[in-house]
Amino acid sequence: MITVELIQAAQGDSIWIEYGETIDSLHRILIDGGTNATYKTLKKRIEALPPFARHFDLLVITHIDADHIAGVLKLFEDTTLGLTFSDIWFNGYKHLSNTTARGVKQAEKLTTYLEQNNIPWNRAFQGKSVCIPKNNKPLILTLDGGMELTLFSPTRKALAKLKPKWTKELIKSGLLPGPSALSHVEPTQSTRAPRTLLPDVESLARTSFKSDTSLTNGSSIAFLASYDDKKMLFSGDAYATTLLDSIKKYLPKCEPLYLDLFKVPHHGSDCNISKQLLEHIRCNKYLISANGAYHHHPDDVAIAKIITYGGHMSNIYFNYISDYNQIWKDQELQKNHCYHAHYPKKEDTSITINL
Numbered sequence: 113m114i115t116v117e118l119i120q121a122a123q124g125d126s127i128w129i130e131y132g133e134t135i136d137s138l139h140r141i142l143i144d145g146g147t148n149a150t151y152k153t154l155k156k157r158i159e160a161l162p163p164f165a166r167h168f169d170l171l172v173i174t175h176i177d178a179d180h181i182a183g184v185l186k187l188f189e190d191t192t193l194g195l196t197f198s199d200i201w202f203n204g205y206k207h208l209s210n211t212t213a214r215g216v217k218q219a220e221k222l223t224t225y226l227e228q229n230n231i232p233w234n235r236a237f238q239g240k241s242v243c244i245p246k247n248n249k250p251l252i253l254t255l256d257g258g259m260e261l262t263l264f265s266p267t268r269k270a271l272a273k274l275k276p277k278w279t280k281e282l283i284k285s286g287l288l289p290g291p292s293a294l295s296h297v298e299p300t301q302s303t304r305a306p307r308t309l310l311p312d313v314e315s316l317a318r319t320s321f322k323s324d325t326s327l328t329n330g331s332s333i334a335f336l337a338s339y340d341d342k343k344m345l346f347s348g349d350a351y352a353t354t355l356l357d358s359i360k361k362y363l364p365k366c367e368p369l370y371l372d373l374f375k376v377p378h379h380g381s382d383c384n385i386s387k388q389l390l391e392h393i394r395c396n397k398y399l400i401s402a403n404g405a406y407h408h409h410p411d412d413v414a415i416a417k418i419i420t421y422g423g424h425m426s427n428i429y430f431n432y433i434s435d436y437n438q439i440w441k442d443q444e445l446q447k448n449h450c451y452h453a454h455y456p457k458k459e460d461t462s463i464t465i466n467l
């Protein structure tokens with residue numbers, strides 16, 4: 113059994129995965145911790161587990177943006193939870209080019225915490241960078257319980273590019289004080305004027321693709337997870353081009369990648385999902401994590417492309433209902449464009465997919 117829970121993480125990501133043969137022998141992976149506020153939801157989720165079960169086979173911090181890392185920092189600060197991890201994947205400053213140099217000391221809260229507490233870190237990579245190997249061959253790693261992970265992002269080049277910008281990017285992410293420290297303000301839902309017209313899906317889907325250029329997003333850890341004949345792609349905020357390159361390397365005969373689930377990169381931004389990428393994938397479950405705050409994700413163009421190029425009768429799972437995604441609930445749109453939109457119930461703090 114596999115359960116993927118897309119936790120409400122404001123404008124960010126936090127994904128709780130459970131897998132195993134029986135309910136009594138479950139393994140767990142946590143991908144990202146969302147924003148500061150996501151910590152409260154995660155804490156409740158963890159406290160619902162008996163103390164002996166508060167173990168993750170893997171924690172992945174996809175990249176340093178506050179909407180992915182801030183909740184993890186809060187989790188680590190809470191010593192009452194008794195959390196343990198077999199491994200943690202995180203690229204700190206020293207991993208950007210595998211040097212021993214340190215970056216801005218006060219900014220590397222997570223690095224400091226992990227090192228001070230002797231917590232296993234990038235063990236699967238012998239403590240080095242989590243990145244696609246130089247030989248470009250797919251790197252497959254197996255977790256306890258038999259979950260296989262194939263790394264799809266980042267490239268070594270993307271990590272190296274981030275190095276000179278590290279401090280600047282940390283300020284931008286809110287991990288260092290600066291003018292745009294997002295993590296100091298916890299957003300609620302953004303609002304937009306109610307829409308009267310249904311979106312023109314065909315013309316939105318034809319919008320030409322312009323790639324994301326954020327260096328932090330480009331450094332995202334993304335991987336294909338395979339378990340029990342099921343395949344899932346977790347993409348952080350990775351570039352569509354990097355994911356496509358990895359798919360082509362994974363399946364060199366240019367056959368499509370069959371997926372049971374795809375966590376759409378970068379909260380459904382139109383800069384991270386392309387027609388080309390979707391055409392290389394066969395999937396009918398697309399997951400989008402965003403409450404619409406700040407960046408107004410997901411973009412209509414991204415949803416239109418998923419509906420148009422992402423396969424017949426695809427299911428789109430949103431972990432919030434917001435002004436930026438509720439239009440896709442429209443029955444006429446769903447019927448005319450052959451897709452299903454799923455939203456959490458009002459009282460829920462996540463949306464769960466069972467595979």
Ligand SMILES: [Zn+2]
Pocket residue numbers: 123124125177179180349378379
């Ligand atoms: Zn993000």
